Amino acid sequence: MEGASGVSARGLVRTYGTRRALDGIDLDLGPGVTGLLGRNGAGKTTLMRCLSTDLEISDGELRVLDRSPERSTERTEIRRNMGYLPQNPSFYPHFTAFGLLDYMAVLKDLGGRRERHEEVRRALRRVDLYDRRHSRIRRLSGGMRQRLGLATALLGDPRLLLLDEPTVGLDPEQRIRFRDLVSELAVRSTVVLSTHQIEDVAALCRRVVCLDGGRIIFDGSPGELVDRARGRVWEQDTRPEEGVTSWRLADGRHRVLLPVGAPAPEPAPPGRVAVEPSLEDAYLLLTGAVGGGR
Numbered sequence: 001m002e003g004a005s006g007v008s009a010r011g012l013v014r015t016y017g018t019r020r021a022l023d024g025i026d027l028d029l030g031p032g033v034t035g036l037l038g039r040n041g042a043g044k045t046t047l048m049r050c051l052s053t054d055l056e057i058s059d060g061e062l063r064v065l066d067r068s069p070e071r072s073t074e075r076t077e078i079r080r081n082m083g084y085l086p087q088n089p090s091f092y093p094h095f096t097a098f099g100l101l102d103y104m105a106v107l108k109d110l111g112g113r114r115e116r117h118e119e120v121r122r123a124l125r126r127v128d129l130y131d132r133r134h135s136r137i138r139r140l141s142g143g144m145r146q147r148l149g150l151a152t153a154l155l156g157d158p159r160l161l162l163l164d165e166p167t168v169g170l171d172p173e174q175r176i177r178f179r180d181l182v183s184e185l186a187v188r189s190t191v192v193l194s195t196h197q198i199e200d201v202a203a204l205c206r207r208v209v210c211l212d213g214g215r216i217i218f219d220g221s222p223g224e225l226v227d228r229a230r231g232r233v234w235e236q237d238t239r240p241e242e243g244v245t246s247w248r249l250a251d252g253r254h255r256v257l258l259p260v261g262a263p264a265p266e267p268a269p270p271g272r273v274a275v276e277p278s279l280e281d282a283y284l285l286l287t288g289a290v291g292g293g294r
């Protein structure tokens with residue numbers, strides 16, 4: 001069983017009616033950033049919600065921070081020690097940024113007034129919203145609200161941080177700031193980052209877990225995922241045949257991902273050169289995206 005900073009799941013199942021959104025997940029997570037990838041509907045949010053104790057599991061075993069989410073006293077302890085940024089967080093629009101964080105800090109039992117306010121100010125500075133602390137939430141931009149959501153998750157330096165699509169709507173400067181912050185937190189905390197932003201995964205994660213149909217189809221380092229794609233990524237002058245993942249590049253050439261197991265077409269198409277795969281290429285090959293490979 002993973003230590004008090006992590007997560008451990010065995011045969012985890014979550015159903016919605018007859019649909020198995022999670023279908024036998026085995027996972028141990030410890031400090032560091034783990035990227036959770038998968039296509040729409042793969043089960044990422046359902047997994048995050050189970051880890052956050054927001055959703056009950058249907059079958060299997062789950063331990064979070066070495067406690068059981070099924071027992072109410074342990075569930076409360078998990079919640080106090082965890083930060084969760086849900087997908088599409090919604091806030092009370094008439095609250096100020098400071099007021100909302102202070103409210104969340106009260107719920108998390110983060111000490112007396114003075115101590116709590118200090119923590120709220122620290123969280124606001126970390127997400128670069130200190131200057132907007134007195135603004136009503138309804139007056140903040142979408143990216144600022146996203147950062148406010150992140151600040152709520154950061155309160156109290158949680159040992160487990162669950163971030164569901166945290167960088168949606170952030171400008172490039174704020175995205176870099178986010179990476180720096182999360183990377184620093186992950187030295188001692190377990191961070192799970194569910195995202196479609198592969199660049200964030202490449203920049204931040206030592207480990208990648210990829211879901212498909214509620215099952216884990218890859219669990220390893222970003223480098224291992226890229227290795228799988230070596231020799232399968234090409235650029236060429238012409239559009240390839242149907243059924244192969246490809247897209248047109250800015251210079252008019254085509255980037256082509258050759259599905260695993262498929263032979264390279266012979267003779268070689270005009271101008272074909274093998275290129276170094278990116279993490280995105282490797283992910284697309286794994287999931288068989290854009291009509292290819294499956």
Ligand SMILES: Nc1ncnc2c1ncn2[C@@H]1O[C@H](COP(=O)(O)OP(=O)(O)OP(=O)(O)O)[C@@H](O)[C@H]1O
Nearest residue numbers: 016019020021038039040041042043044045046047
């Ligand atoms: N509340 C719900 N009721 C019924 N089915 C649901 C519910 N929430 C999710 N599902 C189904 O469970 C499966 C997994 O959904 P989930 O939201 O976990 O996927 P996801 O990987 O987070 O997708 P996305 O990338 O689109 O956010 C999907 O088939 C989805 O339709």
